[in-house]
Amino acid sequence: MKSAEIRARFLGHFERNGHAVVPSAPLPFDDPNLLFVNAGMVQFVPYFVGQQTPPWPRATSVQKVIRTPDIDEVGKTTRHGTFFQMNGNFSFGDYFKSDAVRLAWELSTNPVEQGGFGLDGERIWATVYLDDDEAVDIWHSEIGLPLDRIVRKGMDDNFWSMGIPGPCGPCSELYYDRGPDYGIEGGPAVDEDRYMEFWNLVFMQNERGANTGPGKSDYPVLGELPRKNIDTGMGMERMATLLQGVDNMYEIDETRPVLDRAATLAGKVYGAHSGHAASESHPDDVRLRIVADHVRTALMLIGDGVTPANEGRGYVLRRIMRRAIRAMRLLGVQEPVLPELLPVSRDAMAPSYPELATDFGRIEMIAYAEEDTFLRTLASGTTILDTAVAQTKAQGGAQLSGTSAFQLHDTYGFPIDLTLEMAAEQGLTVDQEGFRTLMAEQRQRAKADSRSKKTAHADLSVFRTLRDQGETPFTGYEELETETTVRGLVRDGALVPAAQQGESVEVVLDRTPFYAESGGQIADEGVIRVGDATLQVLDVQKAVKGLIVHRAVVASGEVVSGAGAVASVDPEWRTSARQAHSGTHIVHAALRHVLGPSALQSGSYNKPGYLRLDFAWGRALDAATRADIEDVANQALRRDLPVGVQYVSLAQARELGALALFGETYDEIVRVVEIGGAWSRELCGGTHVAHASQVGTITLLGESSVGSGLRRVEAYVGIEAMRHLATERALVAGLADTLKVPADQVPDRVAALVERLRVAERELGRLKAAAVLSSAGELAAGAESVVTARGAVQLVAAAAAAGVAGNDLRSLALDVRNRLAHGEAGVVLLASPDEKGGAAFVAAVNDAGQQAGLRAGDLVKAFAPVLGARGGGKADVAQGAGGDAGKLTDALAVARAYVADPA
Known part of the structure; x- marks a missing residue:
């Protein structure tokens, strides 16, 4: 049974049982605690926590979901994935445990020809929370499940909450026995590979408090909710795995086509090296699974409007895409791969999400541009890696530092496995422990930041109370001034009877012409007059759906709740x-x-x-x-x-x-x-x-x-x-007047002036270079003879003219070196103060000097730290910049000492 049919059967079953079919919320969800929807019930949270009144007593949906905490495990096993679909049915104070269990059992076991999934009821197991005797009785007495196929499990497994104070409750999970080929007998408590969980029924009946310890179950259960709710989730990929008779989610109809195409491109055969056990996964199979999962995830994210970026949702997308691309590279494919793989994923997913096909032109444009960018990043990262490798070898090392590997990964997006591979090709290992330490520190910082932002849902109960009195009709499409009534005044989350001059207050009116910020349009400005009092409206928002809230300051008088008012939008605004x-x-x-x-x-x-x-x-x-x-x-x-x-x-x-x-x-x-x-x-x-x-x-x-x-x-x-x-017209007129030409000739005249300036700058540069080089003879003539253990060395260690840097200073140093007596060891070190108080410097050593054991790079490493600068290079030429030019005298003295005794 194809995934699209599973979807249709699920929604149809619950629609026939009185549920409203609700479309999936977009993956990028508007919630301060979430980057993406991470559970099927996310869009219904306001109904579960009592912030909003649900528009239906029961609902059903197939929700797109992204989870990335275990992204590094994707592919290593066949159980981890980043994108999946959660089929859910929800009751908001309507039916409860008995109906939830019955509806799940009927859909799971009803014959295919009757609209069900046709699973063998004799192979279904259920787990329940330890003391949930009611759920045990429903499964046994009403459904007929034998007691030996009902397993009691603890809070970590069978008690659900959102991870923050709010609704919680016991749950019951359905497992299907896939047979002895997948593991040992004994039920889900023994082997969750053989016994695959496919549905979780959450009985949302309690309220929990804040965490009291580090564990996910370290919190008190405060009592029962006034309205008991149902939240279930059936994994689409899990059900497809069962109904399509395949081993895992990577082999179902929505992922296997991408995996197969990737294998063909790489010239690999998936599964040729491994069996069912995750421990047997061959690296090629791991990489093919990464590609299959990540290409689909990228398709769905871009389809929902996410674009690659360096932070937030865009960063998650970028990381997922780059993992897929680099996995293909490690499989041996160097060319762009998304043009080959993304259309395959589109064709697999379009039966369930037809908008992916109609919008594919936009999706592929974004995806292919990101791949091109990453391939350029790989090219630049390779250059940086080569430099790090060369420096490591020059220092006699055999291991690339963890700091270098982390910098490549963190700054340049260069993947660690590619760093390992390419370093090994050049005979080096990588300090993986140091790399992992730095990565762990980064993750801890990220988690700390996340924890600092994560709070329970804001207490909007006062606005919900006001919303229960009715929506706020928006009259602003027809008028800019509306007679209304002050329904409520809110300060610090509580209703207040009045507000005085100078106080800030949130105002809810019975009706309003003020537009609340949404859809890219900012809120209206204006005033609200309440008798002799005036409020200046600063912002307008929808605190809860259907309720418009005006954030205002009392400009004059006293505002009293319940009083009549006139709300006026600034007409110019x-x-x-x-x-x-x-x-x-x-x-x-x-x-x-x-x-x-x-x-x-x-x-x-x-x-x-x-x-x-x-x-x-x-x-x-x-x-x-x-x-x-x-x-x-x-x-x-x-x-x-x-x-x-x-x-x-x-x-x-x-x-x-x-x-x-x-x-x-x-x-x-x-x-x-x-x-x-x-x-x-x-x-x-x-x-x-x-x-x-x-x-x-x-x-x-x-x-x-x-x-x-x-x-x-x-x-x-x-x-x-x-x-x-x-303003632009006045600017052009002013330029025309300055240049003494008509306005339409300004561009040509400016272009001619720019070209003349370029010619003048080139000539100035030529003259400056000539002036710099003209001092070479004088500097060479002033060379001093330094007596060393290996003989005399001609040394020029001097401060050149200020402002000489880059190629000019390098050319001067090489010219001076070439003018020294041939056949004798010669060393040149020139430094030039810059306008920022630092200095540029270049060292050059001739062949005889190198044979005497002198190295330009070593000379710079002795000289630069005295200035507080950095530099390096090869044996013949080295250079650097920075530091404090006021310490040049001391630094030159250190350089002379190095030449006298390079050891």
Whole structure:
């Protein structure tokens, strides 16, 4: 049975049993404690913890999930993966244990022709929490499961919580006996490879307190919840493994095609070296599993709007992609691999997620750009590794330091296994213990940072109480001033009866014209008048779904809860905000018109007079393309395209082709904003102009990269655009006046001046170099003779003219060395103070000097520390820079001492 059919059967079973089918939340979830959705119930947490009232008594979903804590274990066993799908059914104070068990058993064991999965009930085991006699009785008395196939387990295994204070409860897990080929007899307490867990039923009936110890179960259970809930999770990949008759999740229909294609590219045969036991996994099999898992994970993350970056979600994606690419490299494939593998994963996943096929142009652009970037990183990292290897060998070492390996890994993204491989090729080992120590310290810092940020869900009970009185109707689409009533005043999380002048307070009104920040549009500004009192509105947010909260300061008078009020949005602010938001839609449409449909928005921000828009694109936009985009946008304004709004179901919006923002979740009824009909059609709750011409004008400010495959455009709109153009016009006029040419000739005149400047700088450089080299004869003539145990040495150790650095100082030192008496040992050390108080320095030793045991690199290593500088090089030439030029006299004395006695 294919995964897409498992999905359909699961949702269909629970829909027939009264559950609302809820779409999967996007992987990048808006939660301060999470980078990604890491469990099937995440989007339902506000209902479980009582922050919001659930819109349905029972629900079902197939949730996309990412878990990366054990990413380094992926592939080493067949049980670890980063992306998986959790099929779940949920009850919010509706049914409880008996129905949860019955519904799971029916779907698991009902025949395939009756819509079930057809599992053999005689091979199913159940685990329960130690003292959950009720669950034991349900399994035994109602389902008929023998007592010897019901296993009691402790809190670590069969008691669930979110890891923070809040709901918790015992759980019951379903296991399937795969037979003696997979392990020994005795149930899940004996062998969890043979007995595979495929469903977990959580009976959310208790409330837990804060942790009292280091263990995950070190917390008190405070009592029972007023409403008991059900949260279950059936692993899609686990069920597919069972129903497709394969060994593990890497061999199911959604992952095996990628693994097979990777094996073909590498000329390998998966499984040729190993059996079922994880300990028998051959390195090639491990790498192929890494590729199969990570390519699918990258596909799903990019599909949900994540782009590679150096922090946060983007860093997780980048790391996953680079692990897949380097695994293929270690399998012997040097060429780009994602163009071969990503389409295979798309075809495997599209039956369940058709949007992956329709949006693949954007996905592949981002993915392939990231692979190109990483391949360049590998090239540069190889150069850095070669340097570290050479330095290690020059010092007589046989082991690359852990610090060098960590720097390559942490700074350059160079993988440790590639460092091990390439160091071994050059006869070196790597200090893996030192590397692991540094990695552990980094992980501890990351965990400490994570712990400092992780808290229980904020106490929003006061806002939930206010929300229970009804939603806050938004009147701002129709009016800027609304008569209303102060429903509540909140300070420090508690309701207060009144607020005095100068106090900050959160205000909830019965209705409001103020737009709450969302969809990239910042909140409105304005005032709320309550009798003789005035509140200045500073921000507007949705504290809980459906409740608009105004953060304000009392400018005058006293505000009393329950009083009548007039809420007034600043009309100039709203006009400019509408221009900016409509301008964002128009620029987005212009991008797609010029660049093609794959240039999809992945984020935006707009405020009065300004907008920025991030979009998927793999390269910089040249000046001509930017001009085309700006022209298409302003042509839309000139044509005065009508702006319309319609409210339709989410399914209807998709049929219309309305564009949605990545990472956003939407209600079943959505607001579609159209500009010129199909010319621009997007899901949006923001405020907009009535006709395109009301935007005024749009002026692009620039375009830049914000990550692999992701670009950003910025623009002014309306009066701000006009002011910007006026400033540029005045600038051009001023340049024209200074240059004494017409405005249209300014670019040519500036280009001519720049070229003249370049010519002058080159001539100046030539004269400066000639002046520097002209002192070579004088310096050579002043060479002193230093008597050593190996004979006399000609030494020039001097401070050259200030400001001589780089190639000039090197050329001078070599010229002086060449002028010394031939056949005699000669050493030159020149230093030149720089404008920052440090010094550049170069040492040069001729052949006779090297034969006498003198080395330029060793001379620099003796000289540089006296200055507090760093340097190095080879036996004939070495150089460095930095330190304190005030210590040159002392440093030159140390250099002379080295020449006199190099030992």
